Amino acid sequence: MKLPRVAITIGDPAGIGPEVAAKAAASPRVLEVCTPVVYGRIYTPGVATGTLSAEAGRTAYGAIVAAVEDAMAGVVDAVATAPISKEAFALAGLPWRGHTELLAHLTGAPSVAMMFYADALRVVLATIHEPLAAVPRLLTRDLLERVIRLTARELPRFGFAGPRLAVCGLNPHAGEGGVLGDEEQRVLSPAIAACAADGIDVRGPFPADTLFVRASRGEFDAVVACYHDQGLIPVKLLAFGTSVNVTLGLPIIRTSVDHGTAFDIAGRNAADPGSMIAAVRLAATLAGAGRGKPAAAGARP
Numbered sequence: 001m002k003l004p005r006v007a008i009t010i011g012d013p014a015g016i017g018p019e020v021a022a023k024a025a026a027s028p029r030v031l032e033v034c035t036p037v038v039y040g041r042i043y044t045p046g047v048a049t050g051t052l053s054a055e056a057g058r059t060a061y062g063a064i065v066a067a068v069e070d071a072m073a074g075v076v077d078a079v080a081t082a083p084i085s086k087e088a089f090a091l092a093g094l095p096w097r098g099h100t101e102l103l104a105h106l107t108g109a110p111s112v113a114m115m116f117y118a119d120a121l122r123v124v125l126a127t128i129h130e131p132l133a134a135v136p137r138l139l140t141r142d143l144l145e146r147v148i149r150l151t152a153r154e155l156p157r158f159g160f161a162g163p164r165l166a167v168c169g170l171n172p173h174a175g176e177g178g179v180l181g182d183e184e185q186r187v188l189s190p191a192i193a194a195c196a197a198d199g200i201d202v203r204g205p206f207p208a209d210t211l212f213v214r215a216s217r218g219e220f221d222a223v224v225a226c227y228h229d230q231g232l233i234p235v236k237l238l239a240f241g242t243s244v245n246v247t248l249g250l251p252i253i254r255t256s257v258d259h260g261t262a263f264d265i266a267g268r269n270a271a272d273p274g275s276m277i278a279a280v281r282l283a284a285t286l287a288g289a290g291r292g293k294p295a296a297a298g299a300r301p
Contacts, residue, residue, distance in 0.1 A: 054092040054093070117244045164201050
């Protein structure tokens with residue numbers, strides 16, 4: 001069978017994105033599973049290594065747009081993205097806070113979610129790049145139901161048939177019966193109950209300080225976290241450099257690295273391409289599954 005074609009975008013050209021993209025594209029572990037196609041101008045006039053700039057933001061944006069257009073047209077089978085700078089996007093006048101929001105816009109996807117995938121733990125975020133103070137207002141029953149249903153629908157693609165899901169509480173001790181906050185009673189529990197009534201294997205809300213331990217030991221296939229750092233601290237602690245960022249709900253396959261632009265080491269040939277390699281390999285695995293090759297549950301990408 002012909003190997004899938006995976007687009008690799010260079011991310012912010014002032015960061016380590018071009019380096020990890022090039023290293024991944026040349027890696028034997030990548031070449032054995034796909035044909036990589038790099039998108040973006042690695043050497044861009046007006047972009048200084050390790051420096052924020054509007055030009056770098058525009059370059060990163062252009063590579064993403066081109067790769068997504070080709071994925072939508074079937075020119076490539078999947079997209080794996082190197083890290084961008086949200087500040088550079090803002091300097092360029094771009095309204096999106098990250099890849100996830102931009103990809104939803106470019107593909108017209110009505111409901112998307114960010115999942116971090118690792119052997120030890122899978123975490124899906126209910127809210128993404130939002131100020132912590134805004135999370136209680138944004139975490140509605142409708143939002144949580146949509147994220148739970150999307151996660152249940154998408155996880156079988158990763159080899160988890162009938163996935164077992166758990167939801168984090170927002171407050172310490174999951175609210176302690178309303179003593180430490182009532183979002184669990186007002187918002188989270190009703191959303192979980194509605195999804196469970198429709199046959200989804202979902203439980204919670206559980207205190208976050210113990211839930212991730214339970215999930216990492218195999219009790220659950222994925223955890224839905226209420227906000228960015230609640231979900232990403234445990235997965236990065238367990239699998240930084242090998243976990244993969246996946247956008248659920250898109251009409252295309254998109255994976256990414258689990259780290260940022262690392263301006264401090266850009267241009268030194270010191271960046272570890274491990275997460276980029278893992279992202280490309282997972283993208284190739286998902287593309288292969290779409291062609292009839294099943295994904296293996298828990299298999300290292």
